[in-house]
Each structure stands twice: as structure tokens, then as C-alpha cells.
Amino acid sequence: MNNSPICPGCGSENEPGAAKCINCGDQLIVMPAWATSGSQRNLLRRKRIVLWSSFVIILAAFTWVNYPFLPNPIILIFSTPTSDVSSSWYPGKWPMNGGNLSGSASVPWTGEYPEGVELDSIYVGPSTRSAPVISNGTVYMGGESTVFAINADTSKTSWESQPTGPVHGTLAVANDTLFVPLRNKEILALDAISGSRRWSFKAESPFVGSPSVDKGIVYSSTQKGRLYALDAGTGNQIWTMDAGDAITSAVAITDNKIAVGVSTGGLFIRDARTGDNRSRVRIGGLITHPPVVGGKSVYIVSNGTVLSFDVDSRALPWAYPLRLIWTQLSLWQLPVPTPPDPAGFRWHATPMEDGPKTSTPVAGNAEMMYVGATPWPEFSTPVAGNAEFITAPAATSDAIYIGSNNNSVYSLSAKDGKMLWKFDASSIPVVQPTVVGERLYFGTSDGTLYSVDRINGQEEWSLELGSPLSAPVTFASGVLYARTEDGRLHQIT
Numbered sequence: 001m002n003n004s005p006i007c008p009g010c011g012s013e014n015e016p017g018a019a020k021c022i023n024c025g026d027q028l029i030v031m032p033a034w035a036t037s038g039s040q041r042n043l044l045r046r047k048r049i050v051l052w053s054s055f056v057i058i059l060a061a062f063t064w065v066n067y068p069f070l071p072n073p074i075i076l077i078f079s080t081p082t083s084d085v086s087s088s089w090y091p092g093k094w095p096m097n098g099g100n101l102s103g104s105a106s107v108p109w110t111g112e113y114p115e116g117v118e119l120d121s122i123y124v125g126p127s128t129r130s131a132p133v134i135s136n137g138t139v140y141m142g143g144e145s146t147v148f149a150i151n152a153d154t155s156k157t158s159w160e161s162q163p164t165g166p167v168h169g170t171l172a173v174a175n176d177t178l179f180v181p182l183r184n185k186e187i188l189a190l191d192a193i194s195g196s197r198r199w200s201f202k203a204e205s206p207f208v209g210s211p212s213v214d215k216g217i218v219y220s221s222t223q224k225g226r227l228y229a230l231d232a233g234t235g236n237q238i239w240t241m242d243a244g245d246a247i248t249s250a251v252a253i254t255d256n257k258i259a260v261g262v263s264t265g266g267l268f269i270r271d272a273r274t275g276d277n278r279s280r281v282r283i284g285g286l287i288t289h290p291p292v293v294g295g296k297s298v299y300i301v302s303n304g305t306v307l308s309f310d311v312d313s314r315a316l317p318w319a320y321p322l323r324l325i326w327t328q329l330s331l332w333q334l335p336v337p338t339p340p341d342p343a344g345f346r347w348h349a350t351p352m353e354d355g356p357k358t359s360t361p362v363a364g365n366a367e368m369m370y371v372g373a374t375p376w377p378e379f380s381t382p383v384a385g386n387a388e389f390i391t392a393p394a395a396t397s398d399a400i401y402i403g404s405n406n407n408s409v410y411s412l413s414a415k416d417g418k419m420l421w422k423f424d425a426s427s428i429p430v431v432q433p434t435v436v437g438e439r440l441y442f443g444t445s446d447g448t449l450y451s452v453d454r455i456n457g458q459e460e461w462s463l464e465l466g467s468p469l470s471a472p473v474t475f476a477s478g479v480l481y482a483r484t485e486d487g488r489l490h491q492i493t
Contacts, residue, residue: 304388
């Protein structure tokens with residue numbers, strides 16, 4: 001019987017009870033009694049290698065499956081934001097695209113509602129898609145090559161700044177800092193009081209959409225599909241994500257998660273702090289508007305259809321190829337199981353004429369992913385003439401509001417997508433509606449601005465602006481701000 005420890009490094013035999021090799025100093029391995037020969041010892045070593053390799057493989061697989069739900073310790077430890085600034089709404093402010101971090105274009109209001117009287121109209125230069133943002137009595141806008149700061153009380157320009165490139169998207173304000181996306185691949189941080197530059201960050205392609213600022217982090221995406229999370233105080237990169245396709249919109253933020261849509265039909269839900277994957281959904285259709293969050297749902301518009309997903313859904317990417325295979329087999333008319341709905345899917349709706357009808361899928365939309373699945377809910381019948389939703393939705397906890405190319409604005413239940421009411425306008429709605437308390441504001445292609453009761457869909461007033469809206473209406477201190485295609489900024493009370 002030989003219980004002498006064998007050195008795994010040099011193979012030397014040592015005295016019983018020794019901890020380290022007397023020859024090379026390596027940690028010793030105690031061989032079992034049966035391992036008396038060299039071949040037996042080699043067999044033991046191989047068994048141990050197989051055992052440890054299996055353990056590592058199982059651990060790696062477990063980590064890969066669960067990684068979307070585990071925090072990234074490197075980012076948490078070494079990339080802490082230097083501030084806690086956020087773009088937050090309170091009465092008198094509209095600091096970013098959609099008014100709030102969720103992009104819902106919906107804010108509470110308990111004061112007097114605007115009555116449709118135009119106070120002032122000023123020319124601010126050639127129209128862009130940059131909507132006004134308001135903070136501390138100042139209106140900020142991006143022009144073709146200028147950033148404006150306008151006193152809300154006097155309509156006089158407080159300052160102008162000429163950035164290094166054209167402005168591309170709505171600005172964002174957080175505390176005393178203004179964040180500006182540019183087409184020259186830069187995002188700027190300007191002093192909101194003076195317009196002086198604080199920092200800039202250069203990316204690989206032009207920034208698009210609007211920045212979102214939360215808990216000291218600026219989120220902004222580029223044309224080539226890269227999402228950046230930057231330190232709001234310094235401009236240093238905290239993390240980045242490659243979406244694989246073009247990102248055409250701003251992100252929506254809720255409950256420490258961000259939602260971002262990819263033009264070719266992907267919806268990503270990421271951890272806001274670390275960028276870790278929380279959920280991925282393949283829509284199968286073109287996404288042109290930013291995701292909007294209302295309550296626990298994230299809404300996207302794809303191919304004229306609005307879809308609702310659970311923002312807390314935890315989907316794993318490996319589920320998607322399976323759905324694709326099922327779909328292909330079903331198209332080949334082979335017997336296959338019913339493909340599952342996308343993770344977190346709640347409902348889908350298209351424009352309707354007279355309320356709920358029988359189910360009829362719309363050809364060419366996301367339904368191609370669900371061939372052989374159970375029919376869509378009762379409300380999915382489209383209007384004759386291929387009516388489609390064409391604006392981003394505004395969302396509250398109980399309903400969403402969205403414009404269609406059939407000259408209508410719809411109110412849909414947030415619970416199940418069923419139509420609550422339909423408002424027939426004078427022409428096609430052109431931009432995302434805006435919700436202020438119990439009022440809904442939207443503009444149409446003939447230059448009309450509407451105020452509608454969001455509960456019952458009854459018109460409160462309408463106002464001729466002379467030109468269509470170029471960006472959604474914003475609201476602060478009881479005043480509506482409407483930017484139109486003729487380059488004017490209208491103040492309405």
C-alpha cells in the first residue's frame with residue numbers, strides 16, 4: 001500500500017503527510033491506496049480532469065442562461081456615476097422627449113387647462129424635429145445649427161449656442177445641464193444658464209433621437225445601432241450596447257430598466273445601471289417610433305399596429321430561433337406545436353371602425369411569426385382600406401392614445417387593447433399626442449391643434465396654427481408650446 005503524496009508538477013514521490021513537494025514546492029496530491037502504478041495514477045488524474053471540466057462546463061452553462069438576471073460587478077464597482085442628476089417632471093417643467101423618462105407624453109395637472117388662445121408666436125428658424133423642452137422658466141430647442149434658450153415669460157432669447165454640428169433630436173435638461181445630440185457624431189453637455197460647453201462625447205456615427213438622463217447616466221443611441229450610457233457629469237462611457245441594427249429613437253426608462261427599439265423589429269429591455277440583458281423580443285416588423293412605457297407595459301408601433309408587452313418579462317434569446325423554426329415548419333404545412341407568443345406579449349391592436357369584431361390577422365405584419373397560433377384577440381380586425389396607426393402612442397396607467405392615417409385618434413384600454421373611443425379629426429394626426437391631466441392635445445396635417453377630453457373623447461376646442469406640427473406639443477406652467485413646420489413656436493393658453 002502506497003499513500004505517498006505524488007507531486008502533480010514534477011511527478012516526484014514525497015514522504016507521507018507532506019504538504020508540498022520537496023523537489024519543486026508544488027501543492028501535493030494524496031493518491032488513493034489502489035493507485036500504486038504510474039498508469040493508475042495517470043487514470044486518476046484524467047478522472048479528476050474530466051470531473052473538474054464537467055463542473056466548469058455546467059457552471060458556464062448555468063451562468064450563460066442566468067446572465068441576463070445577474071448584475072455586472074465590474075460596472076457596478078468601477079463605473080459609478082459621479083452625480084445623481086435626472087430629467088424629472090414637476091409642475092412648470094417638461095425636461096425631455098415625452099415629458100418624462102418613460103416617454104409617455106403624459107403628465108398630471110390639477111390647475112387651469114389651456115383654453116385655446118394663442119399668446120404669442122415667434123420665428124425660431126427652419127423647422128427641425130426637435131421639440132421644445134422647458135425647465136425653470138426657459139424654453140430650449142434645437143435648430144438646424146443652433147441651440148436656443150428662450151425666456152418663457154418674455155419670449156426673448158436668453159442665449160444662443162452654435163454647436164459643432166446640426167442638432168438631431170429633442171434636447172434633455174437635468175438640473176442645470178442641457179444635453180444635445182448632434183449629427184456630427186457628438187453629444188454635448190451645455191450649461192443650461194449660459195450655454196457654455198461642459199463636455200462632449202464622440203461616437204462612431206451620428207446620435208439620433210433624444211437623450212434620456214436618469215440617476216447620473218445619459219442614454220443616447222446612434223444611427224448604426226449602438227446605445228451609449230455616459231456619465232452625466234463627465235461624459236465618460238459607463239457601458240455600451242450594440243443592437244445589431246439601426247436604433248431610430250430615444251429610450252424609455254422605468255423601474256431601473258430601459259426599453260429601446262431597433263428599426264428592423266427588435267425590442268430590447270436592459271438593466272439601466274449595467275446594461276445587462278433583461279429581455280429581447282422579435283417583433284418582425286419595422287419600428288419607427290420610440291417605445292413608450294405606461295404602468296407595467298411597454299408599447300411599440302410596428303407596421304401600423306400597436307403592441308403591448310410586459311416590461312418585467314424575462315425572456316431568453318435562445319427561445320427565438322425555436323419560434324422561427326416552428327414558423328417555417330408551419331409555413332411548409334408540417335405538423336408542429338403552436339409557437340409561443342413573444343415573451344411578455346399582452347395584446348395587439350389595429351385601427352377599428354366600430355369597436356370589437358371577429359379576429360382577422362393583418363397580412364404582412366408581425367403575425368407572420370405566429371402562423372398556426374391561436375387567433376389574435378377579438379379587437380384585431382383592421383379597417384377597410386388598410387388603416388394603420390402612424391404616431392407614437394401617449395400612455396397613462398389605464399389607456400393609450402394614438403393617431404391613425406384614417407384621420408382618427410384612438411383611445412385603447414391599457415389592459416386589453418380594446419377601443420374606448422375614437423375621435424374623427426379634420427385630417428391625419430402628424431405627431432405623438434400629449435396628455436395633460438384629463439386633456440389630450442394633438443395636431444393634424446392641415447395645421448389644426450385639438451384639445452380633447454381624454455376620458456370620453458369629446459372635443460374641448462381646436463385652433464388653426466397655419467402649419468402642421470413638426471414635433472409633439474409640450475406643456476409647462478399652464479402653457480402649451482407647439483412647434484410648427486413653418487419654423488414658428490406658438491404659445492397657447
